[in-house]
Amino acid sequence: xxxxxxxxxxxxxxxxxxxxxxxxxxxxxxxxxxxxxxxxxxxxxxxxxxxxxxxxxxxxxxxxxxxxxxxxxxxxxxxxxxxxxxxxxxxxxxxxxxxxxxxxxxxxxxxxxxxxxxxxxxxxxxxxxxxxxxxxxxxxxxxxxxxxxxxxxxxxxxxxxxxxxxxxxxxxxxxxxxxxxxxxxxxxxxxxxxxxxxxxxxxxxxxxxxxxxxxxxxxxxxxxxxxxxxxxxxxxxxxxxxxxxxxxxxxxxxxxxxxxxxxxxxxxxxxxxxxxxxxxxxxxxxxxxxxxxxxxxxxxxxxxxxxxxxxxxxxxxxxxxxxxxxxxxxxxxxxxxxxxxxxxxxxxxxxxxxxxxxxxxxxxxxxxxxxxxxxxxxxxxxxxxxxxxxxxxxxxxxxxxxxxxxxxxxxxxxxxxxxxxxxxxxxxxxxxxxxxxxxxxxxxxxxxxxxxxxxxxxxxxxxxxxxxxxxxxxxxxxxxxxxxxxxxxxxxxxxxxxxxxxxxxxxx
Numbered sequence: 001x002x003x004x005x006x007x008x009x010x011x012x013x014x015x016x017x018x019x020x021x022x023x024x025x026x027x028x029x030x031x032x033x034x035x036x037x038x039x040x041x042x043x044x045x046x047x048x049x050x051x052x053x054x055x056x057x058x059x060x061x062x063x064x065x066x067x068x069x070x071x072x073x074x075x076x077x078x079x080x081x082x083x084x085x086x087x088x089x090x091x092x093x094x095x096x097x098x099x100x101x102x103x104x105x106x107x108x109x110x111x112x113x114x115x116x117x118x119x120x121x122x123x124x125x126x127x128x129x130x131x132x133x134x135x136x137x138x139x140x141x142x143x144x145x146x147x148x149x150x151x152x153x154x155x156x157x158x159x160x161x162x163x164x165x166x167x168x169x170x171x172x173x174x175x176x177x178x179x180x181x182x183x184x185x186x187x188x189x190x191x192x193x194x195x196x197x198x199x200x201x202x203x204x205x206x207x208x209x210x211x212x213x214x215x216x217x218x219x220x221x222x223x224x225x226x227x228x229x230x231x232x233x234x235x236x237x238x239x240x241x242x243x244x245x246x247x248x249x250x251x252x253x254x255x256x257x258x259x260x261x262x263x264x265x266x267x268x269x270x271x272x273x274x275x276x277x278x279x280x281x282x283x284x285x286x287x288x289x290x291x292x293x294x295x296x297x298x299x300x301x302x303x304x305x306x307x308x309x310x311x312x313x314x315x316x317x318x319x320x321x322x323x324x325x326x327x328x329x330x331x332x333x334x335x336x337x338x339x340x341x342x343x344x345x346x347x348x349x350x351x352x353x354x355x356x357x358x359x360x361x362x363x364x365x366x367x368x369x370x371x372x373x374x375x376x377x378x379x380x381x382x383x384x385x386x387x388x389x390x391x392x393x394x395x396x397x398x399x400x401x402x403x404x405x406x407x408x409x410x411x412x413x414x415x416x417x418x419x420x421x422x423x424x425x426x427x428x429x430x431x432x433x434x435x436x437x438x439x440x441x442x443x444x445x446x447x448x449x450x451x452x453x454x455x456x457x458x459x460x461x462x463x464x465x466x467x468x469x470x471x472x473x474x475x476x477x478x479x480x481x482x483x484x485x486x487x488x489x490x491x492x493x494x495x496x497x498x499x500x501x502x503x504x505x506x507x508x
Contacts, residue, residue: 004361010370011282014127014314018458019090020120023101025049025083029114031168033079035063041114042081048107049085054093054100059084090455102279105161117162119277123459129275130283131160131290132309136269137302143167146303147272153293159281160290165274166264174230175255183251187240193251196238201227230254275309282370287311314373321377328384329353336392344493345399348485349391352478356383359473360466372462379466386430386467387474390423391482398486408490412483420479427475431468438464 025045029038039062046058062081085104087097098120105118133154135146147165155163176197178190198204203221210216226232234254237245264271278286287307294305329350336346360380364371397419401411436442440457443450457464 004365008365010364010368012284012314012373013282013370014310014317014373015123016372016375016459016462017098018123019093019097019455020101020123021087021090021097021455022121023085023087023097023104023118024121025085025104025108025116025118027081027083027114027116029079031079033113035078037113038062038079038081041111041116042083044111045083045108045116048111049104052100052103052107053095054087054097055085056088057086059086091451091453105279115164117164117277119162127313128309130278130310131274131276131286132307132311133274133290133294134266134271134306134308135274136266136271136304136306137300138270140167140263140270140272142300142303143270143272146299146305147274149297150274150294150305153297154276154290157286157289157293159278159286161277161279163274163276165272167272176252177255178252186244186246186251187242188238188246188251193238193248196236197233197248197252200233200236283310284314317373318377321373321381325377325381325384328381332384332388336388340399344489345395345486348482348489349388349395351485352387352391352474352482353384355477355481356380356387356470356474358477359470362473363465363469366469367465369462369465375460375462376466379463379470382463383467383470383474387471387478390426390475390478393423393426394419394478394482395486398483408487412487416479416483423475423479427471430471434464434468437461438468 027038027041027045029041042060042062046060049055050058060081060083063078087093087100101118101120108116108118133150135143135150137143137146144167147167151163151165154160176194178193180190183189183193195204199220200222203219205217205219207218208215209218221227234247234249234252236248238248238251239245264273276286291307297305299305333346333350336349337343340346357380360376360383363369364376394415397415398411401414402408406414436454437457438461440454440461441450442454
């Protein structure tokens with residue numbers, strides 16, 4: 001069955017796909033773009049999505065700084081905008097909000113002047129983007145070229161959307177280069193000239209204004225119409241120590257250049273991070289295609305490509321849950337050995353855990369669901385402690401009957417007949433209790449009506465279906481295979497001359 005799931009299963013996911021309650025449209029224009037231009041792009045996006053279904057309200061934030069000087073007086077982020085979209089309540093949606101996000105992405109992809117991405121609100125703990133590729137090394141220009149090559153190779157991977165990187169080379173800057181020799185001849189130095197230019201453009205605090213309990217800084221600088229043009233700044237005069245006035249144009253050279261907006265480091269290396277989302281395919285399948293396309297990408301010495309984000313978190317979570325599952329099995333085995341004073345009987349009981357795994361994989365194949373690392377993994381671990389109860393109830397009564405002197409075959413038959421009802425009742429009540437969680441069928445006591453879909457079931461449903469199918473299959477196999485295994489092991493011990501002994505005696 002494991003081989004069948006490997007060949008025909010849907011795949012693996014970290015968290016189950018759910019219906020988002022919110023979505024976000026991120027707009028990032030080139031560095032230096034005016035706030036009015038970014039606002040115009042945001043308004044264009046709003047006009048295209050305002051009539052989409054499921055949308056209840058839209059909130060737009062444009063820019064993050066307070067100044068738009070060409071000299072960089074404002075904080076970074078003036079070239080960005082974020083549109084927050086809130087959907088109507090889950091029960092009132094006529095269509096999936098996930099489909100609405102896809103429509104939004106298609107509607108805004110051709111708007112020029114900025115990078116625009118649409119993504120749904122993330123559920124669960126932050127794990128990074130579904131596709132996160134880090135290119136690390138020494139030289140930032142080389143990293144930028146490698147990032148471009150990586151994006152060119154993976155851009156056409158099916159299901160890959162919102163491909164972008166955090167390399168920001170286009171921040172416009174104006175440099176004033178002071179002629180040191182000329183400034184020295186005129187009795188000036190670079191500090192004096194630099195302080196003058198800083199005061200003229202960015203301003204200098206000269207005092208504090210108090211009004212009641214509030215304090216306000218008093219800053220002096222040139223009016224906006226005189227500080228936003230380098231030609232006007234060059235016509236200013238710098239006062240010297242002896243009272244002379246020297247024109248700025250005779251002291252400095254103005255140079256226009258582009259600088260880096262930000263530089264990221266990780267483990268002492270410079271890093272450019274490439275991110276993307278997934279649409280219509282599992283992130284694991286998209287990552288597999290990306291790895292194939294990047295396997296033969298030539299890298300200079302000292303540079304490397306690594307997959308992080310959700311992929312890294314999925315591997316760490318898988319390792320943790322595997323260790324937790326093994327620890328749970330060991331603890332169960334220790335308790336069973338100490339209670340039964342035997343090794344063979346606990347071995348048979350622990351086999352029911354394997355039966356539950358068969359049911360889990362069968363359920364995933366029947367429902368065509370992916371294996372969820374978090375929710376399905378937690379369901380498998382919980383099954384390890386649940387399904388052994390039926391085998392314990394059955395075999396405990398078998399050994400009790402044999403202690404009373406009953407024959408092996410008769411004891412197995414009698415135990416099966418006597419323990420059938422408690423075993424089935426335990427399994428059936430658990431399965432029935434989980435069906436609402438798995439199907440989403442619930443009753444609203446406030447509105448006094450039934451709902452056939454539930455937002456929470458999209459999240460918890462995979463865990464519920466894991467327990468339902470695992471417990472159902474394990475219960476049936478426990479009633480049939482566990483007695484057979486017990487009989488075979490007893491026959492094997494007799495073949496080697498090991499007689500059956502009462503529970504209070506230890507097996508040889």
